[in-house]
Amino acid sequence: METSLIEYIIGGVLLIIALVLITIIMLQQSKKKGLSGAISGSSSNESYFGKNRAKTKERFYSTLTAILGTIFVFLVLTLYIVHAKRVDKENEEASNISSTVSDVVSAEESAQTSEIEESSQAEASEEAEDVSSEE
DSSP states (O other), X not given: OOOOHHHHHHHHHHHHHHHXXXXXXXXXXXXXXXXXXXXXXXXXXOSHHHHHHHHHHHHXXXXXHHHHHHHHHHHHHHHHHHHHHHHHHHHHHHHHHHHHHHHHHHHHHHHHHHHXXXXXXXXXXXXXXXXXXXX
């Protein structure tokens, strides 16, 4: 069972997407202000521009996470389908080989059986001739 090139490519892309997803998720800010925001009552972005820029960045990260997550799931399902088809094909080939081998073995066994029957018939006829010549 050798892994095909397409499986290696999809696996590599999945690894890259997983690392990018981890990085993007780690870059996203938490929705909760935490204890420091509750005590001080302020956030780190006090200006209007700072608040909107943070929201725009968060929206971008959120959208990118959703898109990459969807691509990741699609690639995992694709990899599963490709792998399943390859395994089915290999099993079918193995089944064909085993049926061919069993056909050859049964043909050899039947040939040996017929040889044994012929030799036993020849021995029986020889014994019959010996018995008749003795009389």
